[in-house]
Amino acid sequence: MSDQTEAVVDTVPAAARQVSENVVLQLDKIHTFYGAIEALKGISVDVHQGEIVTLIGANGAGKSTTLKTISGLLHPKSGEIRLLGEVISEMKVHEVTAKGIIQVPEGRRIFPRMTVEENLEMGAFLRSKDVEGVKSSMAQAYDLFPRLKERRMQKGGTLSGGEQQMLAMARGLMAAPKLLMLDEPSMGLAPVIVELIFETIKTLNAQGITILLVEQNAAMALQIADRGYVLETGSVVLTGPGRDLLHNEQVRKTYLGES
Template sequence: MSAASRGQALVIEHLAAGYGKVQVLWDVNLSVAPGEFVAVIGANGAGKTTTLRAVSGVVRPSAGRILLGGVDITRASPSRIVASGLGHVPEGRELFALMTVRENLELGAAMRAEARAQVSQTLRQVYTLFPRLEERAGQLAGTLSGGEQQMVAVGRALMGRPSVLVVDEPSLGLSPRMTQTVFEALRAVHAEGVTVVLVEQNVGLSLRLADRAYVLENGQVVREGDSAALLADPAVRAAYLAL
């Protein structure tokens, strides 16, 4: 492990990945310190979702390595990665539509070797974050609104008590009001000490929320830095903020 990798919550080094013969990522490098909030921005097809899928083990890297809390998880199974402290809120939510809200949430704790009382305590914390989910606890997830489903997806990831939470396009298909609710929840989660990595189509909102950001283009990191500096960067504003 390099000196720069020590003490980092998440490190991606020289990552290459794709789908079959189609390569999407080329030599991606990024690092996230414990307790940091980092955004990954870029145009559609830049490789943002593939990066998060590689981190969570859904996509197998063809080169490079990924460290979670200093542990190499590059070839680990998704279940082991979750058990190691990663929470993943996928694009499109991927809920079990014919299961209740509570059942979907409890699935998020399946990798934790904890007593039922501890799981119930975490569930209570999720309900505190999203009171509407407690009201809908017995309702089938597939009958919820898009915003409510996104709350379930975030809550399910939090049920694993992750040290690092990666979130993919949480505002997709949501109203501005519901987007604000979800982002306020992410802010609250981060305030509790959880490290957050956010991929989000709303570049302005994500840069205002994050500490730092990386810009992906064509599967490579082309810029990185303080979010405020990137928000003021004329090139970033012209490319992603239509300013």
């Protein structure tokens, strides 16, 4: 992982070069294009077992593009993505899902004309042979978000924004993910719900789920993250432990709105 930080202005030395064993996910100099536009300019990121890693940055910095490239919705033009050592960058989206990388997409993207319960069933689409496991996952999901249980027969499209975010996360958990990727889970939600969502992320992490979190709410994301990467126009410009980044002057100025 020594080539990891080539393009990185590493103001927090050694942070990114921490323990290299237990690497779940590794992005190695990923370049992703939208047509002729280069959205990711050689991004390298790694996520270790049990971590919360966050990608922060402004609109258009390439945060969501990074997640989509990992999940197979987009494909990198060059560079490699490895899950537990296995190259997954050429895989189709359903194959990546089958490997245990679950993306909870930006804007929640629940199935609006399916009931809450059907949405959860879709989350467990690839676990059809594990009937008992799916059952217990569903019980866990309802424990985690009791609100969803009350509304289990309601159509997803009739839920409030906060409830939809809960559903999207619960649906992701139904797949029993090795790595859960959350794309802007706090977007457009009331502060109380945002609190709840972040509390839930911590709870899930404490249960052993590795999390890659993309957020515009940099302050909150960095507070709960073990490590963070700061993205700017398709490149990693800064990386380090969440708390260090939170206190980094450059980050405070640019992303936390301090002068």
